[in-house]
Amino acid sequence: MIFTPDFKLAVGPIEIAAASISMLFVVALLAALLKNSQRLAITLSFFLAAVASLLSVIAGIWAVGSGTTNQIVLLIGLPDLPFHMRLDPLAGFFLTVIGALSFFVSVYSIGYVKGYLGHRSVTSLVIFYCLFLAGMFMVVLADDALFFLVSWEIMAAASYFLVIFENERVENRRAAFLYLVVAHVGAIAILLSFGVLAGFAKGPGNFGGYTFDAMRQAHFPVEWATVAFLLAFFGFAAKAGVVPLHVWLPEAHPVAPSNVSALMSGVMLKTAIYGIIRITFDLIRVFPWWWGAVVLILGLLSAVMGVLYALMQHDLKKLLAYHSVENIGIILIGVGLAMIFTSFNQPLYAALALIAGLYHTMNHAVFKGLLFMGAGAVIHATNERNMEEMGGLIHHMPWTATLFLVGCISISALPPFNGFVSEWLTFQALLLSPSLPSPLMKLLIPMGAALLALTGALAAACFVKAFGVTFLGHWRGHHNPHAHEANWPMRLGMLMAALTCLGLGVLPTFFIEWMDVIAEQFVGSKLAASASIHGWMWLTPVSYHRASYSGVIVLLGILIVISAVYLFLHVKPGAIRRVPIWDCGFEKINQRMQYNATSFAMPIRRIFGFLFNVREEVNVVPHAGHKAFPKRLNYRLRIRDRLWNWIYKPIVGISFWVSRKVGKLQQGRIQIYLLYSFITIIILLIFVR
Amino acid sequence: MFKFYMPVNVASHIISFLAALVLLTAFGMLVQKRIYGLIRLFTWQGLFLSLNTAFVGYVANKHHLYISALLTLSLKVILLPYILHILIQRLKIRKEVETIVNVPMTMLIGIALVILSYHLTAPIRELSNLTTRSTLAVALATVMLGLLMMITRKHAVTEIMGFLAMENGLFFAATSATYGMPLVVEFGVAFDLLMAAFIFGIFFFQINTAFDSLSVEQMARLKEDD
């Protein structure tokens, strides 16, 4: 990579970030060269990728911590529009988040990818993994439209290749294809949005308008700004899996190798959040409040729909993927609120909402990464993605189970883990709606709070199901389990993520103080002035009297009570005897009688059934003579996303219909073709006259 | 050098007359059903074209037009009809060819095209001060009629004939609008035409072998419609 000529020896955050990206490209190259020694390639490449990710984390933490903005111009790209890189606190924040999860996942991958040895060549996996990471880093660092889109698409393409890594399976191909198409159409929309912005921006030369700096200086007429925003939001929403553009997500994320799923769900989606914040708060800057309302409403919709669909899944990774839809929704609630508060000029509240959104971004990255890593370990151990074929794994793989449980608690927004903190902040932001001058918003936003509460409770239900069915009870599968515990690198990767979950949950004030500079830059107010005014232990957004939370004390409190009770009871412990299950005296209990994922979700399916496309088939083969006693009973359940039929199928149908009609143009007869030529001339002649 | 100056209006009358003959042959080709008849008409058209070119060259005192007249004569009156005759005999082509649209209809469309050509070239006519300016409409009409003929016929040979008729129209346009293009261009065009003639000759054989006839109706296998 080529830097600007003024070489100073002083190394700043952006140089470190650039070094990290260059390193990833080198590692990709290295992996290609090490084609014939796969084992070495895996260890070395993922180790180096982990180092590179760590560099990015350092760069990001530094950039946010110092609150400075650095720029460099790379001498590649178009000569008149070289690639601009800029590391400001917002970029730094996302760099940290992406880097951190990449670090955990890279460590995890050292162990995970070894599972493919002997089955298939992993070279392409390693190469595209590195490119994928590099793409994500570049997206947040890009400071002109061209570089942004190049990075954006590199990220999309690399992840596409990762999704079709196991390309013999039809479902993988289908999912990858769908993913790529949605991503690309979204990218074109983003491109057009930049086109609008660049049209109003003035810079040196013909191409000067494409730099973000030029856009920051520009003034946009509100109608054009709206066009730009809607286009960009469409594009980013497609990437983030916002309802109703989410359909690709639960298809594509599960079929990728699990380390890749972790990154895709954990951080790739966040680049879309980054894009939305960048475009609205940084580039357009002045916007009407209803933009925020659009974001907020779609966020709420995604949150609720995401979790409901997740509940219906029995594919472990698909379930997790739907939860990404949900969490992106929660993040968007924060971002949307921040936009609303900003446009009504209430910077402090906007800061709270924005921080809530960003905090959830960070949290979701960590716990979703953790969960996918855990799922990867499970699938690795059982060769099974269907939860109905799992169960009792906690006995075989205690590490994975415990760490996975941490992820489950975090994502279910339960204290003292991290998911709770950000949802709590979001609740606080939602409850500030009375300060808004718009009566409609005043009224509707608390409804949003109720929906968010519903989401949280459903998520908890869903993860009871996910954890319970996968790890608890007896083995449900038909073949014998040969489940084995995950190897050390995998455990290490998950452990680090789990500890991060706890850290983020217990010590939110540190992180909020650290990232406060972003809020200050974009909405003009700091949250930390009020949020951590009572010391690091107390999180008090807006004011001490409004609300407060202390993760440390919750954690310590529970631990103290538990240990006290435990000690107290074990002064004179009663004996513990292992006995067969009682089950109200039922004797012939077997593993097929357990509740499984489908039955667990049945009550909720009954209640929210109208949202799904449910097809239930019960097939009873009666016993000869005794109608009441079935000999065999088959139950088949198929749940589809309604949006498939409402949006996607019609689009595909219309496309093929148009295509058929267009085909009629070409009937094979040369006279007809000549006639076209003839008519074209005549029409054009009439047109020019 | 001695030169007999003809009154301008007489000259333009003669040119117009020749133009009318070209147009007439074009119409004749449009309705002619027999292949030999078509070739004969094409030969006549070439002859009129050649005469016209030579005459314009004479009237306007442009000697290079004699050369292009000669070119036209040799190529379109002698060589191409000869090649076509040979091909038809070799390939034992049926003498009748059916049209897609019936003759009166074709005629009507043809007349409409002439009117359209006249209408389109009207502003150009105003600009020009050449004797030949009024023949531009005829040239365009000939091109259009050639195209129409290609559209309404189902036979490879008639398609080629239509194509050649269009080429005639273009030649006519070149002479009538501008007293001819520069010679290098005229030669180049003639060379291309010659090459095209060889190619369609080869094609007739290929098509005949592959499809057992020269009707283009069978050549509709490559298509999108299903």
Added chain:
Amino acid sequence: MNPYPLIVEMLQIATLIVLAPAFVGWVRTLKCWAQGRTSAGLFQPYRDLDKLFSKDILLPENASWIFRFTPYLVFGTMVLAGGIIPILSIDLPLAPTADVIVIVALFAIGRFFTALAGMDIGTAFGGMGSSREMMIASLAEPAMLMAIFTVSLANKSTSLSQIVHVIYSGQSVLRPSLSFALLAFILIALAETGRIPVDNPSTHLELTMIHEAMILEYSGRHLALIEWAGMMKLFLFVMMGMALFAPWGIAPRGDIAAIPYALVITALKLGVMGIVIVSIETGLAKMRLFRLTEFLGAAFLLATLGMLSYFILD
């Protein structure tokens, strides 16, 4: 440092732990009276707990650490919640630890683990209980938060102590919105604490049990802890409702002297609430599972109406 708040805190937690079984005993006694049975007395729950504590544990073969950990955790969350919800005084050092959203979440984490424990054994009953419990919770929780939000919007705080404080300082008057919220809260409290008509705490009838189904396999001190935690939950819900809607009697800020008085008032409140609960429970029958949707839907509707009327009427 002023030691009094710490003492108050301790006192309050002790009150919770000690009084909770008595309150359950009181409810049972009342119920017996209402149904014309002989009651076992106010102190029967204590005897039950004592008996369970001294028994051996019969641990199912399949139980993992989650099964063993859950009772302690559930107990712990309840005790912690008891340190935060103002029962005797609002001068609690732990009060800023958590606002009402956190308390709801604390209940939720207990429920989360109980449900996991229900699935841990791998029986049909355990799974069934977990599934139903989580379904009810997922409907009840938003309604509950909605009701609480109405109160906290009116008092501009989500901290319970602060809400009480605001009510005391007269900034909050009786509002129509609060009455809707109260009604909703009662319905939800019944659901959350597993009372009739949502669940029947005293049944082991296979098809109707919810909470009991999850803890079917527990025995010995594990069961004792869970039972005790359940009693505390009921107690806490009553106290939370009191703090939100009728805080009078709780010692205000800095008023140590009011604490004995607060104890008495608390006992009185519990007595009255026992009667309310019993009258509801005797007046209603247990609902079919899928009728609960309507029940909780009604609660949600009431809470929403409360919220709307806050914006529209107040």
Added chain:
Amino acid sequence: MNSSTMILVLLGVSLGSAIVLAIAGSIKLAPEINVLGSAATFAAGVGLALEVYAHGAMLAGGDFFYVDAFNVYLAVLTSFVSMTTAIFSRRYMKREREHGRVGHIRMRFYHAMYQLFIFSILLCLLTNNVGVLWISMELATLSTVLLVSLYRTPNAIEAAWKYFILCGVGIAQALFGTVLLYFAAEKVLGEGVGALLWTNLGRVSGQLEPTVLSLAFVFLMVGYGTKMGLVPLHNWLPDAHGEGPTPISAVLSGLLLNVALYALVRCKVLVDGAMKTHHAGNIMMGFGLISILVSAFSLLRQKDIKRMLSYSSIEHMGIATFAFGLGGPIATFGALLHMLVHSLAKSAIFFTVGHASQMHSTQEIDRIKGLFKGNPLVGWGLMFGIMAIAGMPPFGIFTSEFLILTATIKDAPICAPFLLLGLGVAFAALFRSVQSMVSGNVPAYQKPITAAHVPVLLHMALVFAIGIYMPAFLNQWFHTAVESMR
């Protein structure tokens, strides 16, 4: 060596090779001579480019040739692609011959005509004379017509016949347009060759009669538009590009279309100068948009891979035409870049597809499978080629589409949704087919082949390089060309 000699060498080598190959084409070394001739042409092209880079636009050979930034890069591109295609065709045609699809004489014919074709498009690009341009364009068609029917299958003959007739008719329209152009120019510049020279025409374009030029443009548009395969004049293109031998498809898609567009753009500049309205641009935008949409939807239902690629060529020609029609510095820059990278990427894809279809003995998409495993170079080459052609970075086509699209939404926002639709559908269609070809397990009927690595790698490397690092000289050329089109 001065530039006139350079041009003569450039043209002479290809013409000479054509003659040599026609006479002695049956010898064993014919493919090597073909490669050598093309390589020499390429060397001369580079020499010419250096000359132009050093001295700017120039007349040569009296005023018969004119070289400026616009055509010199196309000339270099042409000679380059002709060279790589010759390299590719060496292996490819050898195999075709082993399979008995072409005989002795036809191979000779193939090589001679290949060089003649290269000669004619180079002449087309370099000539200063509108008439000569027309003649060589026709020559380019005529030299490839019989190559399309090289296999003599009924389909090939039908395709070639359509190609011959439709392009013949089209090019005849262009001649009429040229006559009208001459008619207008003659008024200003006087009779003779001078009135047909680009250099002269460009100088006086403001004085040309707008009515005549608008008529002329219609005919030129339809004429050259037919050659470019703009909808609805495109019907011959999928047939011809689909049925001919793959190297020919590669050069037809990669080079001939560019040349036709080049001619059209030159004409458009004149017409714009004369008419002082945006009429010509609007017409081009209309053709461009229709082409993009129709070809995108047609792509969806293709079963034959080469046919599909030819539709993609229509689409890309549509994009470039649209961009030239849109005008403005950014779009024009994008269009110039687009012509360059499209032809590089498209010919690379044809190379891989040629190999793939030889491996499976079919061009049917459904029957081609498992290329990643069967032959990684072909598989990944095809995949990356399609990525490039579909507009994914870091390939150059993305850059050009980026510029074109952003300019569109600025200058003609109403067109943007249609572009979005067209590009989206085309993307989906391309990937749907290609994904199924590259992935999966190797089918039993797949035969291993030795693929020609160099051309694919070279092309893709260039497309990639241009995508992330455009050299300064190219940038300067494009800017100069953009300036000349103002």
